[in-house]
Each structure stands twice: as C-alpha cells, then as structure tokens.
Amino acid sequence: MxxxxxxxxxxxxxxxxxxxxxxxxxxxxxxxxxxxxxxxxxxxxxxxxxxxxxxxxxxxxxxxxxxxxxxxxxxxxxxxxxxxxxxxxxxxxxxxxxxxxxxxxxxxxxxxxxxxxxxxxxxxxxxxxxxxxxxxxxxxxxxxxxxxxxxxxxxxxxxxxxxxxxxxxxxxxxxxxxxxxxxxxxxxxxxxxxxxxxxxxxxxxxxxxLNKVITTNQKIDINFVIFLFASFLTAFLFFQLFTTIPLYNSDKLKLDEFQIGMLLALNGLLIFLFEMPLIGFLERKTFEATKIILLGSVFMTSGFFFLLFSKSVFILVVSIFLITLGQILLFSFSNSFAFTRAVHGQEGKYMAFYAMSFSAAQILSPKIGFSVIENFNYFSNWLLMGVIGLIGIMLYYKLDKNVRFETLAKEV
The missing domain is CATH 1.20.1250.20 (MFS general substrate transporter like domains)
Structure with a gap:
C-alpha cells in the first residue's frame, strides 16, 4: 500500500x-x-x-x-x-x-x-x-x-x-x-x-x-478535422453518462436516488484513484497519443454495448467502468494532441475548436438520447450510441494511420 x-x-x-x-x-x-x-x-x-x-x-x-x-x-x-x-x-x-x-x-x-x-x-x-x-x-x-x-x-x-x-x-x-x-x-x-x-x-x-507537424501555408489540417469529428462523437457518448443512464437506472433497474448517486460517484472515484497514475505510466512509456485515444474510444464504445444486456447492477458497474476508462484515455491525451496540431500563433483557435466539439455534443446528446427513448426504448438508444461509437473508432483509426504516414514522411 x-x-x-x-x-x-x-x-x-x-x-x-x-x-x-x-x-x-x-x-x-x-x-x-x-x-x-x-x-x-x-x-x-x-x-x-x-x-x-x-x-x-x-x-x-x-x-x-x-x-x-x-x-x-x-x-x-x-x-x-x-x-x-x-x-x-x-x-x-x-x-x-x-x-x-x-x-x-x-x-x-x-x-x-x-x-x-x-x-x-x-x-x-x-x-x-x-x-x-x-x-x-x-x-x-x-x-x-x-x-x-x-x-x-x-x-x-x-x-x-x-x-x-x-x-x-x-x-x-x-x-x-x-x-x-x-x-x-x-x-x-x-x-x-x-x-x-x-x-x-x-x-x-x-x-x-522543432516539432512542427503542420506547415503554416496549409490552410486546412485534414487530420485535425477528423480528430474534431471523432471528439464530437465520443463526447456525445460521454454525456449520456449524466443524462440518459441515470434515468435508465431509475426506470428500468428501479434504483433509488442514493444508489444512482453512488453509481455516478463511481465514475469520479475511479478518475481520482487511477487517472494520474495511468497517464503518468503512459507518458513514461511514450506511447503515441493517437493509439491511446483509439484504445479509449474502444473502451467507451464497449461500455454502451454492455448496456444492451444490462439487466443487473453488476453489468451496469462494468459498463460505467469501461466508459470511465475510455474517458480517462480519450480526454487526457486528446487535450495535448489538439495542442500539438496547432499552428504557432493560432493555438487558441485550435483549442477553441476542440472545446466547441464538446459544447456541441453537450447540446445534442441529451436531446437526441431522450427523443430516442421517448419514441422507441432504451435498447434502441444504447444501440444508437454503440453505432456512433463505432464510427468514432473508425475515425480515430483513420487518424492514427494518417499521423503514422505523416511522421514517416517527415523522417524521410
């Protein structure tokens, strides 16, 4: 200890x-x-x-x-x-x-x-x-x-x-x-x-x-655009944790307010205990940020697919654990990756676009999630989130592949 x-x-x-x-x-x-x-x-x-x-x-x-x-x-x-x-x-x-x-x-x-x-x-x-x-x-x-x-x-x-x-x-x-x-x-x-x-x-x-990855005469960084779309999709999933999932816990699993609060607290507790050690370990190992982000999107998406079979609190806990692990890997390394893509003198603009992807997700995620639940059911919403997550994984995979080619081109 x-x-x-x-x-x-x-x-x-x-x-x-x-x-x-x-x-x-x-x-x-x-x-x-x-x-x-x-x-x-x-x-x-x-x-x-x-x-x-x-x-x-x-x-x-x-x-x-x-x-x-x-x-x-x-x-x-x-x-x-x-x-x-x-x-x-x-x-x-x-x-x-x-x-x-x-x-x-x-x-x-x-x-x-x-x-x-x-x-x-x-x-x-x-x-x-x-x-x-x-x-x-x-x-x-x-x-x-x-x-x-x-x-x-x-x-x-x-x-x-x-x-x-x-x-x-x-x-x-x-x-x-x-x-x-x-x-x-x-x-x-x-x-x-x-x-x-x-x-x-x-x-x-x-x-x-010394570490420039974008030339200043390049008007559009395609990889950064891919990153923004993928960030929006994964943030869209993340905000379900505080909107539709608590309602599901109450309506379907019949949990009371204290139990729902404890499940939400689990997210914060896991972050408090494990985020800094995990990020420190990954930084020391110098893994590529795009690979870590890709892995994070896989964990988060897996959490929503687990909800498709959630008939017990245990499965729900597993789902929250996977979503939280995805959150830790995704958001920690996404911040620094966004900064490394910025053109010198325009760092504020790049970080603003990154923050805006979260703001847009925060507006749309609960509205679409609640609409799907109201017109269909919870299962349909979790399935939709899983599909959105898979699209996010594909975009992050494309990003990782592009960045690897970009790095090889620089070395040549």
Missing part, C-alpha cells in the same frame, strides 16, 4: 508553480459554479417556468458555450491567455450575481447566453496557459491534473450548494458563485508572475519550430 501511495504521488511531481496555481483557480472556479447545478430547480420552483421554457433556457446556455469557446480562442491568440482568463473570471463573477435580478423569460435567456459565453472564453485560454507552462514530457499529465481539479470541484460544489440553499434559499448561491470568480482572479494575480508568461511564449515558440 505504501509503495502504491508513493508511486501515486510521484505522478503529481515535476510541475511548475504556475501549473499548480492554474489547477487551484480552476478548482475554485468549478467548485463555486453552483448556480448551474441547481438552475433547473431554481427556474421551476422559484420562478415557476414550465419545462418547455426551461428547455429553451438550457439551449441558450449551450449556444453561449459554443460562442464563448470560439471567441475565447480568437481573443487568446490576439491578447494572450493572461488577459482573457482575468477578463473572463471578472465579468463572469458580476454576470452570475446579476442573474438573480432577472425574472422575465427573454431577459433570463439573454442573460444565460451572455454569462455562459463570457465564462467559456476561459476554457481555450486555460488550455493554452497550462501548455505554456509545461513541456512535451509532462503536458498531458498537467492537463490531466487540471481535469482532476474540475472533477473535484464538481463533487464538492453540489454539497456546498445544497447546504447554502437549505439555509439562505438561492440568493446566497448567486453571491457565492460570483465571488468565487473574484477570488480566483485574486489568486491568479498574486501567484502568477506575468513576466514569466513572455518567457513561456518564447519557449513554446522554439518547441513548435
């Missing part, structure tokens, strides 16, 4: 102070993002909107996320990640507080769109920030560390939010959510030396020259 713990914590060593600061502010920001967790309940129970109206409001959030990622990438390339991250956190903080003063349907739709768009400019900038303070050897682990902070924030956020709602209703929730953004800004400004940013930019410029 002691050896495992030592090996486990070894995976958290070797990062710069800036990476740890970025991890900390990401955790603060995600743990404080409480309003969105209880937004549906707030809109229905407190403001008395019907489900159709709430559906449109959630749609505005999805569109805002798409727009925010896109504009965030452009602004990062023009202004740098430091300015974009500070601006995003500052404006998001005041934007969330202002939402508590909106009561009209149209006003709330516009407000949610704007706040989400501003908040999501943070994502491409954060990816670039982490990449600028890492090197090729520890970049994937660093991005995984930030993802771990996001997951921990998602776990602790609902607990804090539930306690706040019980004591002070929803008003305090808006204030805490907004103020955590301001706290994150303060931590960022106090602990990150802005002068190091310019050194990091020069370092990454040299690295890009």
């Amino acid at each position: 002691k050896n495992y713990l030592n090996a486990y914590f070894d995976n958290f060593r070797g990062f710069s102070q800036e990476v740890w600061v970025l991890t900390l502010i990401t955790y603060i920001n995600r743990a404080g993002a409480m309003v969105m967790l209880f937004l549906t309940k707030y809109l229905h129970d407190n403001l008395f909107f019907n489900l159709t109206q709430i559906g449109w409001m959630l749609f505005c959030i999805g569109v805002g996320a798409l727009f925010g990622n896109w504009i965030g990438g452009k602004l990062t390339d023009r202004l740098g990640f430091y300015t974009v991250m500070l601006g995003s956190l500052f404006l998001t903080g005041f934007g969330i507080i202002s939402l508590m003063f909106l009561y009209d349907f149209v006003e709330i739709c516009i407000g949610l769109f704007l706040v989400t768009a501003i908040a999501d400019t943070y994502k491409p900038a954060m990816y670039i920030a982490v990449s600028n303070f890492t090197n090729k050897k520890n970049r994937t682990r660093a991005l995984t560390l930030v993802r771990l902070a996001v997951n921990l924030g998602i776990v602790s956020g609902p607990i804090i939010a539930g306690l706040v709602i019980q004591k002070d209703n929803y008003d305090m929730l808006f204030w805490i959510d907004g103020l955590t953004c301001i706290i994150a800004i303060s931590v960022f400004m106090l602990l990150i030396d802005e002068s190091k940013i310019y050194k990091a930019r020069r370092k990454i410029h040299r690295e890009r020259k």
Whole structure:
C-alpha cells in the first residue's frame, strides 16, 4: 500500500508553480459554479417556468458555450491567455450575481447566453496557459491534473450548494458563485508572475519550430478535422453518462436516488484513484497519443454495448467502468494532441475548436438520447450510441494511420 501511495504521488511531481496555481483557480472556479447545478430547480420552483421554457433556457446556455469557446480562442491568440482568463473570471463573477435580478423569460435567456459565453472564453485560454507552462514530457499529465481539479470541484460544489440553499434559499448561491470568480482572479494575480508568461511564449515558440507537424501555408489540417469529428462523437457518448443512464437506472433497474448517486460517484472515484497514475505510466512509456485515444474510444464504445444486456447492477458497474476508462484515455491525451496540431500563433483557435466539439455534443446528446427513448426504448438508444461509437473508432483509426504516414514522411 505504501509503495502504491508513493508511486501515486510521484505522478503529481515535476510541475511548475504556475501549473499548480492554474489547477487551484480552476478548482475554485468549478467548485463555486453552483448556480448551474441547481438552475433547473431554481427556474421551476422559484420562478415557476414550465419545462418547455426551461428547455429553451438550457439551449441558450449551450449556444453561449459554443460562442464563448470560439471567441475565447480568437481573443487568446490576439491578447494572450493572461488577459482573457482575468477578463473572463471578472465579468463572469458580476454576470452570475446579476442573474438573480432577472425574472422575465427573454431577459433570463439573454442573460444565460451572455454569462455562459463570457465564462467559456476561459476554457481555450486555460488550455493554452497550462501548455505554456509545461513541456512535451509532462503536458498531458498537467492537463490531466487540471481535469482532476474540475472533477473535484464538481463533487464538492453540489454539497456546498445544497447546504447554502437549505439555509439562505438561492440568493446566497448567486453571491457565492460570483465571488468565487473574484477570488480566483485574486489568486491568479498574486501567484502568477506575468513576466514569466513572455518567457513561456518564447519557449513554446522554439518547441513548435522543432516539432512542427503542420506547415503554416496549409490552410486546412485534414487530420485535425477528423480528430474534431471523432471528439464530437465520443463526447456525445460521454454525456449520456449524466443524462440518459441515470434515468435508465431509475426506470428500468428501479434504483433509488442514493444508489444512482453512488453509481455516478463511481465514475469520479475511479478518475481520482487511477487517472494520474495511468497517464503518468503512459507518458513514461511514450506511447503515441493517437493509439491511446483509439484504445479509449474502444473502451467507451464497449461500455454502451454492455448496456444492451444490462439487466443487473453488476453489468451496469462494468459498463460505467469501461466508459470511465475510455474517458480517462480519450480526454487526457486528446487535450495535448489538439495542442500539438496547432499552428504557432493560432493555438487558441485550435483549442477553441476542440472545446466547441464538446459544447456541441453537450447540446445534442441529451436531446437526441431522450427523443430516442421517448419514441422507441432504451435498447434502441444504447444501440444508437454503440453505432456512433463505432464510427468514432473508425475515425480515430483513420487518424492514427494518417499521423503514422505523416511522421514517416517527415523522417524521410
């Protein structure tokens, strides 16, 4: 046990102070993002909107996320990640507080769109920030560390939010959510030396020259386009874990809220225990990112095919394990792969497109999944997800093959 713990914590060593600061502010920001967790309940129970109206409001959030990622990438390339991250956190903080003063349907739709768009400019900038303070050897682990902070924030956020709602209703929730953004800004400004940013930019410029895989005169990177489509498909599967699968657990397996929550917690627990050690091991072995991503898509797709035969909790646990393993392999190495495909000076745009593939999947996945279930059944939905997963596997296989040929051509 002691050896495992030592090996486990070894995976958290070797990062710069800036990476740890970025991890900390990401955790603060995600743990404080409480309003969105209880937004549906707030809109229905407190403001008395019907489900159709709430559906449109959630749609505005999805569109805002798409727009925010896109504009965030452009602004990062023009202004740098430091300015974009500070601006995003500052404006998001005041934007969330202002939402508590909106009561009209149209006003709330516009407000949610704007706040989400501003908040999501943070994502491409954060990816670039982490990449600028890492090197090729520890970049994937660093991005995984930030993802771990996001997951921990998602776990602790609902607990804090539930306690706040019980004591002070929803008003305090808006204030805490907004103020955590301001706290994150303060931590960022106090602990990150802005002068190091310019050194990091020069370092990454040299690295890009040595490891360039795309010529700047090439307008379209076909392999990156394939990667984006495949990322969209696998993200489409992933979001089923938090939308249709919990409903299936309740309707078909007759599990109660606590049991459903425990199954969802299994996903977070597996990530917390095994993601960093696994990613550290794979980084040390220097496996090609495309092969790991391909393997991850196989695991995730297998998880949905297992659901076709899910008549017991045991099969469901196996399915969640496979989906989680696929999630770990896919998303950890996809982040770093997207960055390596970026043309120097356009890293923000490339990371924005990558983030947008997830935002689009987040909009469409639950809508299509619930429509299939309502008009057909759960079996049809799992079959559809399996087929979508197989298409994703084929695209990742094509990507791996293309990248191998690309590498051989460079060596010749």
